[in-house]
Amino acid sequence: MRDPGRVAILISGRGSNMKALVEQAQGYEVVLVASNKPLAPGLEWARAAGLPTWALDGKGVDKQEFDRLLSAALHDHQVGTIALAGFMRILSPWFVDQWRGRIVNIHPSLLPKYQGLDTHVRALSAGDAVSGCSVHLVTEELDAGEVLGSAEVPIEPDDTPESLEQRVLAAEHQLYPKVLGEFVHK
Structure with missing residues (x-):
């Protein structure tokens, strides 16, 4: 079994949660930042921070093939835990099975409410008093x-x-590093 404290972060965009995970890391080490978007701004930040990166454009690539290549890169870096941070690609059942119990994600709602996309619009439309992550x-x-x-x-x-998204994102940046640190020491 790989060391759960060796974390890979998967991103698709600017990587604001990735930055929070890196900057607030306690009890874990980020050993790889991977993306399905080779031009994701978060990859530039990761490289500038001295972190190893891996990227493969997911467009036109078979889902299972992409996931096998990603999994190989994770194994090459001896990753024990995967943190999804704005990774906008659904992982194949094969990948989830290979990494079962070792993949965590941050979601901008109080689950099980508002799974999927448009969480802030849905919370406001429902007249909710609270949202969250x-x-x-x-x-x-x-x-x-x-x-x-x-x-x-x-x-x-x-x-x-937009205003709700910004406040929820600030909460994500506090919650995710804390929970990830606890998770790798279970």
Whole structure:
């Protein structure tokens, strides 16, 4: 069994949660940042921080082939835990099975509410008093794994999806590193 404290972070964009995980790392070491978007701005930040990176454009690549190549890169870096941080690609059942119990994700809602996309619009449309974020284990079912931790964010009367997103993102940046640190020491 690989050391769970050796973490790979998977991103698709700017990597704000990746930055929080790297900057607040306690009890784990980020050994790889991987992306399905070779031009993701977060990869530039990771490289500048001296972190190894891996990228493969997922467009036009068979899902299982992409996941096998990604898994090989994770094994090459002796990764024990995978943290999804804005990774906008659904992992294949094969990949989830290979890494079962070792993949965590941050989601911008209080799961099981609002799985999937458009969480802030949905929370506002429902008239919810609170929103928030959840860190959960990844399973084959989207955003349905065991919740490992969550943080509530009050919804203000004048909130827009964008303003709520910014406050939830700030909560994510606090919650995710804490929960990941606890998770690798279970």
